[in-house]
Amino acid sequence: MAIKNFGQPQLVDQIIALDDERKRLQLAFDTTQAQVNAASKEIGQHMAKGDKAAAESLKAQVADWKQSLEPLKLSLAQSEKQLQETLVLLPNLPTAEVPAGKTPEDNVVVREGGEKPVLANGAKPHWELTQIHGLIDFELGNKITGSGFPVYTGKGAKLQRALVQYFLEFNTAAGYTEYLPPFMVNADSAYATGQLPDKEGQMYHATADDFYLIPTAEVPVTNIYRDTILKEADLPLKMTAYSPCFRREAGSYGKDVRGLNRLHQFEKVEIIQIVHPDQSAATLLDMVAHVEALVKSLELPYRILRLCGGDMGFAAAITYDFEVFSAAQERWLEVSSVSNFESFQTHRMKCRFKGADGKTQLAHSLNGSSLALPRILAALLENHQTPTGIRIPAALQPYFGSDTIGA
RNA sequence: GGUGAGGUGGAUGAGUGGCUGAAAUCAGUAGUUUGCUAAACUGCCGUACGGGUUAAACUGUACCGCGGGUUCGAAUCCCGCCCUCACCGCCA
Numbered sequence: 001m002a003i004k005n006f007g008q009p010q011l012v013d014q015i016i017a018l019d020d021e022r023k024r025l026q027l028a029f030d031t032t033q034a035q036v037n038a039a040s041k042e043i044g045q046h047m048a049k050g051d052k053a054a055a056e057s058l059k060a061q062v063a064d065w066k067q068s069l070e071p072l073k074l075s076l077a078q079s080e081k082q083l084q085e086t087l088v089l090l091p092n093l094p095t096a097e098v099p100a101g102k103t104p105e106d107n108v109v110v111r112e113g114g115e116k117p118v119l120a121n122g123a124k125p126h127w128e129l130t131q132i133h134g135l136i137d138f139e140l141g142n143k144i145t146g147s148g149f150p151v152y153t154g155k156g157a158k159l160q161r162a163l164v165q166y167f168l169e170f171n172t173a174a175g176y177t178e179y180l181p182p183f184m185v186n187a188d189s190a191y192a193t194g195q196l197p198d199k200e201g202q203m204y205h206a207t208a209d210d211f212y213l214i215p216t217a218e219v220p221v222t223n224i225y226r227d228t229i230l231k232e233a234d235l236p237l238k239m240t241a242y243s244p245c246f247r248r249e250a251g252s253y254g255k256d257v258r259g260l261n262r263l264h265q266f267e268k269v270e271i272i273q274i275v276h277p278d279q280s281a282a283t284l285l286d287m288v289a290h291v292e293a294l295v296k297s298l299e300l301p302y303r304i305l306r307l308c309g310g311d312m313g314f315a316a317a318i319t320y321d322f323e324v325f326s327a328a329q330e331r332w333l334e335v336s337s338v339s340n341f342e343s344f345q346t347h348r349m350k351c352r353f354k355g356a357d358g359k360t361q362l363a364h365s366l367n368g369s370s371l372a373l374p375r376i377l378a379a380l381l382e383n384h385q386t387p388t389g390i391r392i393p394a395a396l397q398p399y400f401g402s403d404t405i406g407a
Numbered sequence: 408g409g410u411g412a413g414g415u416g417g418a419u420g421a422g423u424g425g426c427u428g429a430a431a432u433c434a435g436u437a438g439u440u441u442g443c444u445a446a447a448c449u450g451c452c453g454u455a456c457g458g459g460u461u462a463a464a465c466u467g468u469a470c471c472g473c474g475g476g477u478u479c480g481a482a483u484c485c486c487g488c489c490c491u492c493a494c495c496g497c498c499a
Contacts, residue, residue, distance in 0.1 A: 026457055350454095
């Protein structure tokens with residue numbers, strides 16, 4: 001809790017007290033209810049024998065019990081509700097490897113890779129490059145929707161498509177099964193993966209139907225396995241999905257939002273795994289290596305951070321962030337976040353598996369971006385710009401159909 | 408949007424007031440048997456939250472789409488909602 005810089009440690013004591021109270025009430029309720037059930041059965045037997053008097057006197061007794069049951073039922077329901085409401089306020093517990101800290105400055109750089117390019121004089125930030133080469137029309141997006149909803153045009157649109165295609169192929173080649181999920185989810189799904197109640201207000205909410213626009217494919221894809229009991233042999237489940245992502249980003253307007261750096265709608269390819277608890281730590285490293293290989297193949301300078309407790313998401317037990325260096329802006333841009341949620345999401349989702357001993361236990365879930373497109377595009381444009389155009393990395397050329405953009 | 412049918416355990420599918428947490432079949436699982444592939448037979452085989460135990464055994468409650476109601480007693484009757492399917496209308 002302290003590592004996560006979580007401000008309300010008293011919640012834990014509250015929960016324990018609430019749970020004790022709940023148990024007390026349930027025991028009281030169950031015992032009385034058991035008496036009622038037994039008596040009801042007896043009444044049936046008396047009726048069958050035609051012993052009306054005995055039946056009637058029992059009925060009176062049952063009516064009595066039921067009266068005392070009413071208030072118990074109410075307080076039990078209230079107690080359960082209260083416990084539930086308090087429980088969902090609790091973030092996941094960080095693992096032992098997570099550094100303590102409050103801000104991004106406390107994150108630990110695990111390693112760096114790739115080479116920062118030396119840009120020629122006159123190198124431009126991506127928001128100028130996209131204009132010069134006619135790749136994105138931000139103004140048009142303003143007109144159609146609002147800020148943060150860019151319109152990709154011509155080669156820009158094609159490059160987006162090429163990136164999505166490449167990422168999906170890269171993931172399926174590594175054994176991930178491709179999904180194309182719904183882009184809106186119901187509240188149950190949003191609770192299960194931890195967006196609700198924590199991120200209420202950050203998601204677009206279609207109130208007429210009470211649907212939420214997904215902030216990431218993680219939400220619909222992980223929820224595929226909500227309320228399921230898997231077989232141990234089914235694990236690990238490896239899934240990948242492309243989706244647009246919608247984020248309100250309320251309160252984050254400012255200097256960092258220029259161009260592609262922060263959008264309300266962006267494209268992303270996600271990888272998700274549901275694994276045996278014994279495997280999740282190793283799986284996390286696998287996924288990090290997988291994303292690293294992907295970033296490398298785009299010939300971008302990158303670094304991998306282990307997030308400190310305070311910078312991690314609500315649901316994560318441990319998170320590695322990938323940042324690529326955006327050469328003209330001279331800043332690092334987060335392009336992927338790979339996390340192990342352990343049993344946090346699966347607990348909310350009731351995603352379990354039946355082990356060899358026949359007992360059901362919670363699986364572990366993990367996910368990561370592979371990758372978030374707009375910032376990758378920004379870095380690609382800025383790092384691979386030449387006086388005459390944009391160089392397309394070799395890995396991407398088969399999907400883009402060309403090795404350069406521009407003259 | 409209109410009309411009709413329907414939502415039962417992993418699947419198919421019985422079940423119209425008490426003997427039903429729920430038949431049967433399939434799948435799954437443990438075992439027996441037949442010299443392999445395969446088949447036959449037998450047992451087991453829902454979940455959650457409690458009590459209990461070192462752990463079990465054992466035991467209570469709830470759950471047959473969701474929420475209410477009627478009744479001593481509801482999968483079964485009544486009301487509301489959601490969803491699915493079919494046909495019609497509209498439409499990419």
